[in-house]
Amino acid sequence: MGGPPVGERGPGGRGAELALDAPMVGSLPGSPMRVAAFGGIYSNHRALKAAIADARRRGAEAILCLGDLGAFGPSPDRTIHLLRDEGIPVVRGNYDDSIARGLDDCQCGYTDPRDNHYARISYEYTLANTSPESRRWMAHFPREIRFHLGPLRVLAFHGSPRRMNEFLWETTTPTHFLRGMAEALEADVLLGTHTGIHWSRDLGDGYWYVNAGALGRPANDGRREVWYAMLSADSRGPGSGTNGSGPGGSVGLQVEFVPVRYEVELLADEMRDEGLPHEFIETIRSGWWTTCLEVLPGKERARGRW
């Protein structure tokens, strides 16, 4: 066999089909040395706005969105218009795929009745409140974006390179699994989201995995801040947060997770006005997840409150 199942990529498989007009691969112009990446916006347009401003202030040469624009939050078109106006490229998330195609659910695969109940509420709200024009725009999101970060080859996707809705959690994703995938796909850096909790790992020999986490809701850590990832090609060689030098080179990756503060109370007010469930509001105010808990592995779940 040799390496993980890259043959599974492409249309087919759970939640993997694309809308007809979507390209498979997108790109970023040039070879920026510093790129900000975020995903899981969940209609949190306030956090999105704050994150964009923060990333620019910190010298991001490009900004990339890893998908899942809708869910939980209010007025999905606000998030969509913001991304469009800023010209930020977006990788297709499972949520975007569902909304663009008008599917029955968000493809998160919940089986727990309670998780399902809330997932349905947010999905139906988002679908009903996303304009036809926005949906048409979302139908063009590519399944993956490849670009160079300095000399590093980056492959950006939503869940995993092989499946848009695959969860890659820190405590259930083996290093050999990610490493095999990175090598097979000829990417030095694998960059995804979908789980909602940020983490990264040095896979050895110049390979990296980065999960950018979510801007839409806190990281189930009791803090109100939400997170994005700043990726820099680090030519000064090994240092804090770098993986040192690959064979024959001295360029490493520097990953910084940046906490973002935003007007939580104003968002809470908007959510209340839109009639969104109290549980969602509690999550952004308390920093603890109250729904979608089923998919959390034991360790991540134990760190949260619910």
Place this chain on the structure above:
Amino acid sequence: MARVELAVIDDAPAVALQGLDELWFQVAGTVCNLRCRHCFISCAPDNHSHWFMTRKQVREALDESVSLGVKEYYFTGGEPFMNREMEEILADALELGPATVLTNATLLLPRRARRLAALAANSPYTLELRVSLDGITREMNDAIRGDGAFHRCVEGIRNLVAEGFLPIITCMRSWPEHDTPHYLQGFRELLAEVGYHRPRIKILPPLLMGEEAGRTRGYEETERVTARMMEGFDASQLLCSRARLVTATGVQACPILLEAPSARVGETLSEAARTPVRLKESACFTCYLSGAICSNTGSGVGGEL
């Protein structure tokens, strides 16, 4: 009879491995300290038809699993903790990836629970304990799992929870489907009594095999997966498209078909990964209808509150 059988076999579709996401180990063979009436492979203290795997055997498969890109390790039996090397085996697995043990929890005394917590704390990966409990009362559970099983299982859960685990409680549904909310509530109350306040509960559909076939009914002849049924069906829903079961004597297609000769797919893991599975068995029909009931997430009715 013979003609029907032949027709079924001819029609059995084949499923290739898409990727070896889940590697299962029949680590306790068919040896169990309990003798449950519904056990689908009829495990018991004296069922030695499949013997324990040694730490060395598991290690070899673990080594092979790295280049195959395995994502999760599962340990089952019988009762895994009947295997004297179980904790060392778990330590080996947890060096490489997340591990899940399917246990009846009756052997999880406080000291063992503490050692398991230490193993988990020493690994970057999750150690999940999946505990089978088949009723919300002693009477209901022990009628299936034998006298005393309820009390010892509940104590095992208490010990796990005390050590910070959030065990996944699985229960085979033995009631009409519409009564499930009632039983979920019963589980929540029972588990709260042992300090488990945010339980992870998974209700599984019954598999009509082994002892269970006698207890309720066996599969009917027509309940088979046919080639026609596979048209347009997403084969990734079937565990055998992304898992294999390693035993002390070879590799099987999936943990459900430990006993079926038709489900033996190789001597070694690499060979088994290359060999497609023919869906000849009637249990495949349940899989087809229910999806991957064996994995930690996926089909099965959860019950979180």
